[in-house]
Structure formats: C-alpha cells, structure tokens
Amino acid sequence: MMNENNGPRKRLLALDTSTAVLGVAVTEDGRLLHEINASGERNHSVHLLPIIEQALQASGTEASMLGGVAVGLGPGSYTGTRIAVTAAKTLAWAWKVPVVGISSLHALAWGGYAAIQEKQAAAAAEQAARTEGFGPDWIIPLLDARRGQVYTGLFTSCGLRAPQRLEPDAIRLMADWVMYLSDRLKQAEAEGSRPRSVWFVGETALHGSGDSLRPLLGAADVHAEPYELEGRWAALLGEERLLEGSGGDDIHGLIPNYTQLTEAEANLRRSSEGSASKV
Incomplete structure (x- = not known):
C-alpha cells in the first residue's frame, strides 16, 4: 500500500x-x-x-x-x-x-513486565548474575472478573521482546489458578527450568495479596505489581x-x-x- x-x-x-x-x-x-x-x-x-x-x-x-x-x-x-x-x-x-x-492480557503482560524492567534497570548487573540456573521469568496478567475470578493467562520472558504464551487466556477462579501455578512451578523445578521470578501484573490489589499467593511462596521469587494497560x-x-x-x-x-x-x-x-x- x-x-x-x-x-x-x-x-x-x-x-x-x-x-x-x-x-x-x-x-x-x-x-x-x-x-x-x-x-x-x-x-x-x-x-x-x-x-x-x-x-x-x-x-x-x-x-x-x-x-x-x-x-x-x-x-x-x-x-x-x-x-x-x-x-x-x-x-x-x-x-x-x-x-x-x-x-x-498479552498486552497487559508485556506492558507490566516492561514497567518492572524499567524500575530494575539500575540493578541490571546484579539481576543478570542471579539468573544462572533459572529459566525465564513468568508473567501472569490479572483482571478482576468478580466472584473470586480473574481474567488471566501465563507468559514467559527474559528480555525486551514480547512475552511468549504458556497458557491461554481464560477466566479462572484465582484460588484454583494459584494451586495450578504451584504445581507447574514444582514441575519446572524438577525439569531445571524454574523461573527466577514470577510477576503478577495488572489489577493486583484484590488478587495479588500475600494470602492469595501464599501457596507460591518458597516455590519462586513472587511479586505483585499493579499496572494499568x-x-x-x-x-x-x-x-x-x-x-x-x-x-x-x-x-x-x-x-x-x-x-x-x-x-x-x-x-x-x-x-x-x-x-x-x-x-
């Protein structure tokens, strides 16, 4: 054209x-x-x-x-x-x-992760040193869908390019989703591809609390970052x-x-x- x-x-x-x-x-x-x-x-x-x-x-x-x-x-x-x-x-x-x-959700995941990377730019060298032995980060976008549910998916990224999809977009009960992610982290650990960090981004005020994410603690370095699309x-x-x-x-x-x-x-x-x- x-x-x-x-x-x-x-x-x-x-x-x-x-x-x-x-x-x-x-x-x-x-x-x-x-x-x-x-x-x-x-x-x-x-x-x-x-x-x-x-x-x-x-x-x-x-x-x-x-x-x-x-x-x-x-x-x-x-x-x-x-x-x-x-x-x-x-x-x-x-x-x-x-x-x-x-x-x-893909756009939310990329934008949220890019915002996180920008914040952490000053610690880039230290961050790179801690990546040995770990797989790419996981990014989990969250949009509240009410009644304990979220619109969400699972993406992975290790740089500035668009995150790659690991799980499809869907509406899920947050409690069930966290348990599924916990099991998947255990599997990744056994395969030697455990992510260095797991980032929940988006509407995290309700579903990104310590209580909601408790089953994941210890399985990975877990963070929740509010982010608007x-x-x-x-x-x-x-x-x-x-x-x-x-x-x-x-x-x-x-x-x-x-x-x-x-x-x-x-x-x-x-x-x-x-x-x-x-x-």
Missing part, C-alpha cells in the same frame, strides 16, 4: 477499551509516535473517536499513512471491549487496511502480527474474546436446552 507521497504505509493505530483505561497509540516500525491512555470506563464510547483523532493529529498521521489497525479483543469489560472492536473494524474497512485482534503494547503486538505476513484478521468475523457467556446468553442457552429436553 502506498500513501499520497508514494511511500509505504508503515504506521499502525491501536485501540483497547477492555479495561477502565482507554488506550490509543500510533506506532511505526516499533517506535511509539504518540499514545493516549485515559481513565473512565463508563465514558469509553463517548471519548474513543475524539481521542483517536487527537492521537492521529498529534503524531502527524493521515489515514493514507496507516498500514493497519490493531485492537485489544479482551478479555475484560464486556461492553468496553465491544466498543474498540467495533471502532477498529469500521475504521479498517473505511481506510481499506488490515485489522488485527490482540489479546489484551497502555495502548503502545497492543500496537507493538499488532505490528508483530502484520510482519508475520498473515494479512490481518477477517474484518467481518473478528469478535471480542469474552472467555465466558454473558448472563443473558447463559440464561437463553439454559432456556433453550430446557425447551429442547421437553420435546
């Missing part, structure tokens, strides 16, 4: 409204050109398009310069996630560019997807990752199953 100046379309616009933070970013070849992260979950539908326009203007980006749109698919807020996905599909269709769906990480993941040459996702088939049925859908399914059983 070429813009009006006969240059390739290299820039990417990213959107994520799956959490209380509305994240919008513009990147080009791995460089962040502009980013806006605005809090206020109830107002995402009102503010998304003006913030997109603001980010494009601030970065000097015209539609003809964009090579794609990346969007966080969740899991997270049911209504919030739909807002960004609908906007991204509409813009991609209007601008005739690919759209790529990104795991919001930033748009740049969805953008960088989107760039990686487009560089893979996949051409993006089906613009009509792209849907949010809810990881569970909404209450209305669950009730409808139970009603349908009940009616069918009576036939």
Whole structure:
C-alpha cells in the first residue's frame, strides 16, 4: 500500500477499551509516535473517536499513512471491549487496511513486565548474575472478573521482546489458578527450568495479596505489581502480527474474546436446552 507521497504505509493505530483505561497509540516500525491512555470506563464510547483523532493529529498521521489497525479483543469489560472492536473494524474497512485482534492480557503482560524492567534497570548487573540456573521469568496478567475470578493467562520472558504464551487466556477462579501455578512451578523445578521470578501484573490489589499467593511462596521469587494497560503494547503486538505476513484478521468475523457467556446468553442457552429436553 502506498500513501499520497508514494511511500509505504508503515504506521499502525491501536485501540483497547477492555479495561477502565482507554488506550490509543500510533506506532511505526516499533517506535511509539504518540499514545493516549485515559481513565473512565463508563465514558469509553463517548471519548474513543475524539481521542483517536487527537492521537492521529498529534503524531502527524493521515489515514493514507496507516498500514493497519490493531485492537485489544479482551478479555475484560464486556461492553468496553465491544466498543474498540467495533471502532477498529469500521475504521479498517473505511481506510481499506488490515485489522488485527490482540489479546489484551498479552498486552497487559508485556506492558507490566516492561514497567518492572524499567524500575530494575539500575540493578541490571546484579539481576543478570542471579539468573544462572533459572529459566525465564513468568508473567501472569490479572483482571478482576468478580466472584473470586480473574481474567488471566501465563507468559514467559527474559528480555525486551514480547512475552511468549504458556497458557491461554481464560477466566479462572484465582484460588484454583494459584494451586495450578504451584504445581507447574514444582514441575519446572524438577525439569531445571524454574523461573527466577514470577510477576503478577495488572489489577493486583484484590488478587495479588500475600494470602492469595501464599501457596507460591518458597516455590519462586513472587511479586505483585499493579499496572494499568497502555495502548503502545497492543500496537507493538499488532505490528508483530502484520510482519508475520498473515494479512490481518477477517474484518467481518473478528469478535471480542469474552472467555465466558454473558448472563443473558447463559440464561437463553439454559432456556433453550430446557425447551429442547421437553420435546
């Protein structure tokens, strides 16, 4: 694709409204050109398009310069996630560019881990010396899903590149998830690949307490770091997807990752199953 100046379309616009933070970013070849992260979950539908326009203007980006749109698919807020996905599909269709769906938990894991690395940059030499005999760090993003549940996954990383996935995004009971991670740490220990550190990032105030993580203590160096999603990480993941040459996702088939049925859908399914059983 070429813009009006006969240059390739290299820039990417990213959107994520799956959490209380509305994240919008513009990147080009791995460089962040502009980013806006605005809090206020109830107002995402009102503010998304003006913030997109603001980010494009601030970065000097015209539609003809964009090579794609990346969007966080969740899991997270049911209504919030739909807002960004609908906007991204509409813009991609209007601008005739690919759209790529990104795991919001993957972006949360990368952003949270990058923030941790930045804090620890001063101790880099000491940290490197302590890595011998250990595997890469584990990163566990957390978003509260209520009733003792979290939206979460498991990733691993040992550098600045995007974390690699070890477990899929899902909604899980936090107590069961911690016990599963404890067993997996024991297995990693037996295989000689125990992570040096385990980082819980995201909405850790409720689920990252000492009591919640107690079964993991002693099995690894465990930390909980609060972190709010930033748009740049969805953008960088989107760039990686487009560089893979996949051409993006089906613009009509792209849907949010809810990881569970909404209450209305669950009730409808139970009603349908009940009616069918009576036939």
